[in-house]
Amino acid sequence: MSNKQKFEQDLTILLSRLTIDSEKEVEDKLILLKDRLLKLQKENVVKINHSVMELVCAKYFIQKGYEVQVEYPLNDILTCDLYSIKGLGNLIIEIETGYIPPENALAPLTYTTARLASKIIRYSSFAGKFALGVPPHYILPFPRAFAKPPRNRTNQEIDEIKKLCDAYYQKPPVTLEEIRNARIQDIYIIDVDRIKVQEIDPETYQKRAIQKGIVYDYMPPEIKEEH
Numbered sequence: 001m002s003n004k005q006k007f008e009q010d011l012t013i014l015l016s017r018l019t020i021d022s023e024k025e026v027e028d029k030l031i032l033l034k035d036r037l038l039k040l041q042k043e044n045v046v047k048i049n050h051s052v053m054e055l056v057c058a059k060y061f062i063q064k065g066y067e068v069q070v071e072y073p074l075n076d077i078l079t080c081d082l083y084s085i086k087g088l089g090n091l092i093i094e095i096e097t098g099y100i101p102p103e104n105a106l107a108p109l110t111y112t113t114a115r116l117a118s119k120i121i122r123y124s125s126f127a128g129k130f131a132l133g134v135p136p137h138y139i140l141p142f143p144r145a146f147a148k149p150p151r152n153r154t155n156q157e158i159d160e161i162k163k164l165c166d167a168y169y170q171k172p173p174v175t176l177e178e179i180r181n182a183r184i185q186d187i188y189i190i191d192v193d194r195i196k197v198q199e200i201d202p203e204t205y206q207k208r209a210i211q212k213g214i215v216y217d218y219m220p221p222e223i224k225e226e227h
Contacts (some may be wrong), residue, residue, distance in 0.1 A: 004041065006048070008038055010052065011052070016191075018055060022059070026062050029058075033054075035072060041054055049097050053097070053192060054082060054189045056068060056190050057133050059195040061082070061091070062218050065086055068084045069084075074123070078126070082094075089128040089129065090127055091129045093130075094131075094133065095133040096140060109141055110167075114168040117143050117161050120132075120146050131186040131188055132187050135192070138188050144157075145161060147156070150180055164198070181187055186200070186201050188200075
């Protein structure tokens, strides 16, 4: 079985599980999203572990009355995983699976913290509400300052996030003002096995992780030269 065939088979199986108790309108919307993901897979844009989480999360918000799109372009640079609209408000969700590129194998925690910080900073400026989606087996190591309201962040915290992001992302670099104003309102724990989504606020999420001793501070990164 080819990768394309396996991708389509997995989405078909998932869709049957997602729609077993769904209304026809919800099913029709999920079929459209599945078809878009199949098209993007042929273009080698999406992967299965990411796509199944998108569909599970999409159903959750469709049932809450949102109009949902997947892999939605925000501008010429950024494409978000889920873009949802309800009334006059919009919600952007970025899915995190915990993947580490081979070139960052020696600093996975620092790299992941920088990636999450960059996403929160860049994507939240396009959103009325911004959230991260995560599987239940992965703990998000985003900077603790982002669990606070913007007014409560210190200059030292903002400077440290700036240095962290600049070590990995400089096209374009994030600004101090963008860091100061960035917001993450929610985290969604996406359980594909059980077809469930749990909502939790960032502060509570971090407190639980800290209490269990399963969250660690990243190491100060070395600034990388871009060639």
